[in-house]
Amino acid sequence: MEASISLLGSTKPSLSSLIPSSNVLHRRDFPLPALKLKKVSVLPRILQQKRLIRAQCSDGFKPEEDDGFVLEDVPHLTKFLPDLPSYPNPLKESQAYAIVKRTFVSSEDVVAQNIVVQKGSKRGVHFRRAGPRERVYFRSDEVKACIVTCGGLCPGINTVIREIVCGLNNMYGVNNILGIQGGYRGFYSKNTMTLTPKVVNDIHKRGGTFLQTSRGGHDTVKIVDNIQDRGINQVYIIGGDGTQKGAEKIYQEVERRGLQVAVSGIPKTIDNDIAVIDKSFGFDTAVEEAQRAINAAHVEVESVENGVGIVKLMGRYSGFIAMIATLANRDVDCCLIPESPFFLEGKGGLFEFIEQRLKENRHMVIVIAEGAGQDYVSQSMHVSGTKDASGNRLLLDVGLWLTQQIKDHFTNVRKMMINMKYIDPTYMIRAIPSNASDNVYCTLLAQSAVHGAMAGYSGFTVGPVNSRHAYIPISRVTEMTNTVKLTDRMWARLLASTNQPSFLTGEGALQNVIDMETQEKIDNMKISSI
Numbered sequence: 001m002e003a004s005i006s007l008l009g010s011t012k013p014s015l016s017s018l019i020p021s022s023n024v025l026h027r028r029d030f031p032l033p034a035l036k037l038k039k040v041s042v043l044p045r046i047l048q049q050k051r052l053i054r055a056q057c058s059d060g061f062k063p064e065e066d067d068g069f070v071l072e073d074v075p076h077l078t079k080f081l082p083d084l085p086s087y088p089n090p091l092k093e094s095q096a097y098a099i100v101k102r103t104f105v106s107s108e109d110v111v112a113q114n115i116v117v118q119k120g121s122k123r124g125v126h127f128r129r130a131g132p133r134e135r136v137y138f139r140s141d142e143v144k145a146c147i148v149t150c151g152g153l154c155p156g157i158n159t160v161i162r163e164i165v166c167g168l169n170n171m172y173g174v175n176n177i178l179g180i181q182g183g184y185r186g187f188y189s190k191n192t193m194t195l196t197p198k199v200v201n202d203i204h205k206r207g208g209t210f211l212q213t214s215r216g217g218h219d220t221v222k223i224v225d226n227i228q229d230r231g232i233n234q235v236y237i238i239g240g241d242g243t244q245k246g247a248e249k250i251y252q253e254v255e256r257r258g259l260q261v262a263v264s265g266i267p268k269t270i271d272n273d274i275a276v277i278d279k280s281f282g283f284d285t286a287v288e289e290a291q292r293a294i295n296a297a298h299v300e301v302e303s304v305e306n307g308v309g310i311v312k313l314m315g316r317y318s319g320f321i322a323m324i325a326t327l328a329n330r331d332v333d334c335c336l337i338p339e340s341p342f343f344l345e346g347k348g349g350l351f352e353f354i355e356q357r358l359k360e361n362r363h364m365v366i367v368i369a370e371g372a373g374q375d376y377v378s379q380s381m382h383v384s385g386t387k388d389a390s391g392n393r394l395l396l397d398v399g400l401w402l403t404q405q406i407k408d409h410f411t412n413v414r415k416m417m418i419n420m421k422y423i424d425p426t427y428m429i430r431a432i433p434s435n436a437s438d439n440v441y442c443t444l445l446a447q448s449a450v451h452g453a454m455a456g457y458s459g460f461t462v463g464p465v466n467s468r469h470a471y472i473p474i475s476r477v478t479e480m481t482n483t484v485k486l487t488d489r490m491w492a493r494l495l496a497s498t499n500q501p502s503f504l505t506g507e508g509a510l511q512n513v514i515d516m517e518t519q520e521k522i523d524n525m526k527i528s529s530i
């Protein structure tokens with residue numbers, strides 16, 4: 001079978017050659033189940049091979065000839081511990097799964113990264129489908145798990161903590177679970193707490209993180225020493241892009257030391273800036289909460305003469321919250337995000353647009369992401385940015401700055417009376433408990449992480465790819481930041497909805513066009529500076 005597949009291998013460069021990952025598997029490396037063959041001996045050789053490849057596999061997986069299929073696989077503990085024993089999955093006996101048609105995810109089940117395809121296009125990149133596996137690589141009574149939360153807050157963190165604890169306990173009978181307090185530094189500078197289903201029972205109803213969090217303090221060697229000293233063999237790490245980079249380093253050190261430790265990352269970010277996954281948990285909750293601030297701004301400015309409301313929302317490098325909150329609301333006249341440079345003065349600028357909207361409606365609402373216009377602000381305030389303990393750029397208050405600029409322009413230059421209302425709900429939108437749909441999403445993430453760790457995968461992140469939960473190599477989610485693509489349809493939909501200027505034409509636009517062209521370079525610089 002192997003030989004036939006290689007014979008049909010394409011001579012064209014495969015997609016995998018473009019992907020800098022050591023875990024990329026080609027079709028020929030991907031273990032296929034035995035094929036059932038019928039009467040092929042009389043066919044010409046090439047037809048025989050095609051028939052062979054297209055034959056129906058025992059579990060329904062239909063391999064085709066080399067069609068550009070790439071599996072970006074996650075590491076498995078047997079990669080460096082080849083003799084690790086495995087056991088039947090205890091879920092076999094589980095009441096919960098008793099009548100489920102297919103309790104276990106087949107090793108052949110994969111999730112496609114790209115589901116919009118053309119006839120004849122290559123199949124492209126796939127990830128392993130998340131879920132329970134037939135064999136596990138830990139005996140329940142041997143598991144010593146720990147959970148840590150790092151970085152900024154986000155609605156739903158407590159739900160993920162709760163469901164990891166309950167998932168380990170209810171599905172796999174694990175009783176030994178530790179909470180690492182205060183982020184990465186908690187591994188080596190704080191005591192742990194014991195987590196049981198009882199302890200975490202109602203934490204999903206609260207915002208924040210039950211385990212506390214921090215920025216900075218990642219010391220790989222100290223952390224892995226501590227994991228080793230405590231006999232921890234499953235590590236669940238909840239956090240954003242910075243945290244996932246730290247998780248990858250922990251995994252690499254674990255592998256270097258040859259430890260039987262499953263490292264599982266659960267992506268968390270209010271900014272939705274993590275690549276590959278559809279959306280990060282808590283994002284919908286935050287967008288919903290942002291509506292309250294936008295509505296308040298609208299009520300305020302509608303009730304006065306020439307009211308201009310500004311609402312500042314989170315989004316350091318990515319304007320997703322501002323964009324989706326604007327699209328959802330309909331009372332927003334203009335949305336400003338980090339990815340789309342804007343300018344104030346002259347034709348096509350923000351001042352001109354504000355004046356036009358005030359003439360038409362006598363009020364307007366601007367939503368601005370905190371990371372928008374930062375270069376503008378630092379230039380005019382003559383201050384250069386500093387960084388937080390994790391190396392993230394500390395932002396200047398663009399909302400306050402913009403409020404002042406608009407006030408000055410209309411009062412001093414245009415001699416118009418305007419009523420400014422500035423609302424800054426930034427922390428309010430991330431400090432709340434998650435809504436119903438985010439709670440369900442968090443539950444799925446937690447259970448997928450538990451199944452993956454029990455199955456012996458390590459150095460992986462879980463998350464939905466085209467709505468199907470998948471195991472993604474950690475390095476794959478950290479190599480790029482997810483940003484709003486101005487060339488995609490969603491931003492065009494927003495522009496069509498608000499009818500705001502795109503800031504790509506007019507007197508101040510030249511720089512913006514250049515900025516767009518260099519956006520990719522800038523994004524890369526941002527990534528390497530974190």
Ligand SMILES: Nc1ncnc2c1ncn2[C@@H]1O[C@H](COP(=O)(O)OP(=O)(O)O)[C@@H](O)[C@H]1O
Pocket residue numbers: 150151152183184185214215216217218239240241242243244245246247249268269389390392530
């Ligand atoms: N490149 C990195 N390598 C290792 N650890 C990192 C890296 N970047 C950030 N971290 C650690 O991850 C944790 C959270 O990072 P931070 O950027 O603050 O939040 P987030 O993970 O939400 O993006 C911090 O403890 C920080 O030290």
Ligand SMILES: O=P(O)(O)OC[C@H]1O[C@](O)(COP(=O)(O)O)[C@@H](O)[C@@H]1O
Pocket residue numbers: 150151152153215240241268269270271314315316370388395430
């Ligand atoms: O909590 P801090 O340190 O004030 O950070 C605020 C920043 O955290 C964020 O919520 C993002 O945090 P993460 O990088 O941890 O996901 C940004 O939107 C915001 O700029």
Ligand SMILES: [Mg+2]
Pocket residue numbers: 151240241242269
């Ligand atoms: Mg981050």
